[in-house]
Amino acid sequence: MTNPLNVYSDIGGLKQVMLHRPGHELENLMPDYLESLLFDDIPFLEQAQKEHDFFADTLRNQGVEVIYLEDLAAEALHSEEVRQQFLTEYLNEAYVTGVDTRKEIEQYFLSIKDTREFIDQTMAGLRKNQFTITRNQNLSDMVEDSNPFYIDPMPNLYFTRDTFSIVGKSVSLNKMYAKTRRRETLYGKYIFQHHPMFQDDPVKLLYNRTMDTRLEGGDILVLTPKVLAIGISQRTDVNSIEKLAKNVFDYEDSFEHILAFNIGEVRKFMHLDTVFTMVDHDKFTIHPEIEENLVVYSVAKESGVPKIVEETDSLERILCRYLELPAVEFIRCGGDDLTAAAREQWNDGSNTLAIGPGEVVVYDRNPITNQKLEEAGVILHRIPGSELVRGRGGPRCMSMPFIREALD
Structure with a gap:
């Protein structure tokens, strides 16, 4: 080859x-x-x-x-195992630290079944107004900051x-x-x-x-x-x-x-x-x-x-x-x-x-x-x-x- x-x-x-x-x-x-x-x-x-x-x-x-x-990246995530591995690294490097916040964001990404759409969303970042995170008794989840994004975009x-x-x-x-x-x-x-x-x-x-x-x-x-x-x-x-x-x-x-x-x-x-x-x-x-x-x-x-x-x-x-x-x-x-x-x-x-x-x-x-x-x-x-x-x-x-x- x-x-x-x-x-x-x-x-x-x-x-x-x-x-x-x-x-x-x-x-x-x-x-x-x-x-x-x-x-x-x-x-x-x-x-x-x-x-x-x-x-x-x-x-x-x-x-x-x-x-x-974006096409190559989507084609690389050819199994659920690889996709989950990518998402874990992605969220780690996006500094999503709140326990509940991270859980809901992870569920949001995993709900996107089309892999190319999944990749596009990881690139676009995640606005706080896209969905509501449940506020529980974890300090890192409860304390709000002024940043309008859960995950910053990659322009x-x-x-x-x-x-x-x-x-x-x-x-x-x-x-x-x-x-x-x-x-x-x-x-x-x-x-x-x-x-x-x-x-x-x-x-x-x-x-x-x-x-x-x-x-x-x-x-x-x-x-x-x-x-x-x-x-x-x-x-x-x-x-x-x-x-x-x-x-x-x-x-x-x-x-x-x-x-x-x-x-x-x-x-x-x-x-x-x-x-x-x-x-x-x-x-x-x-x-x-x-x-x-x-x-x-x-x-x-x-x-x-x-x-x-x-x-x-x-x-x-x-x-x-x-x-x-x-x-x-x-x-x-x-x-x-x-x-x-x-x-x-x-x-x-x-x-x-x-x-x-x-x-x-x-x-x-x-x-x-x-x-x-x-x-x-x-x-x-x-x-x-x-x-x-x-x-x-x-x-x-x-x-x-x-x-x-x-x-x-």
Whole structure:
């Protein structure tokens, strides 16, 4: 049987990708809770779904098979035993502690017979006005708080890039930076452990959601079958990179080097792929603000502990050396206009999804960056994103490639 995962670059022809169509979790966003749920605004769900469907259809029209997180998760819960196990972990991680409250919530979820509907409800969260919990003599049940939810929604789920990452034929099941997002990785755990497509060839984990340091998929770029780039960022800890590197070198024979980009711990640069993405063998989008003071470390594959060195060359020379190229081209987000660069980076102008070498999906709302990409010979597939972008993520953030073609 062919391995169901195969990602040895960020630009190889995209054959299969996992998305999550935004659901009712977005309708459970409220102004008072936006910051804790990592949103800056409230998307209009109907329009967000239309934009996301346009994105999915754009991929299908280019021959990409689109699969959905919510479908895979539902298919993974193929027995009552697995479903109960998932629900127990889900409620534990949703911090439902009141004895009676938890009992009634558990009964509510178990009453949902359709597994896909069950998954959708776990993603949407649970409002207190959906049903009444009996108040008994348990203190944790009796004491009310002001939160309108028994279980918070998971509005970031449509950014499928973050919770796990495919590297080669293995998976990094990530430890999310924010407490509010950590339940999201539970779906990945059950998909890779229980979905029929992975039963004949068990998945090797390069990282696990139980680790004690944070790591997110938006910081992981597969540049070539030999080289990864990983961001040291707001969302990914430097210690996580060392742990991941050792496992990559142990489990994935082709990878020889990891380049760690220190982009700083700021929200606007939350992940490496918000400021730097690969669009062709020798072309990269880049946000001008990270260029001048960017520090890059190389992690080399050696016996025992990986060897780490701080690189002193320019980013261009570093990439040329490790990617074995005579030259590279940087396509600057917003061009040379720093005002445009800041605005278009905020709207994910640097966050491209390559569907093949020199062919990418972009938001249509970043005209300067898109023009620069076209001037560099890159083929663009523009998608609308007025609502999707409110979650601060672009086409790459919203997609998790499962299968890419090998590079020539």
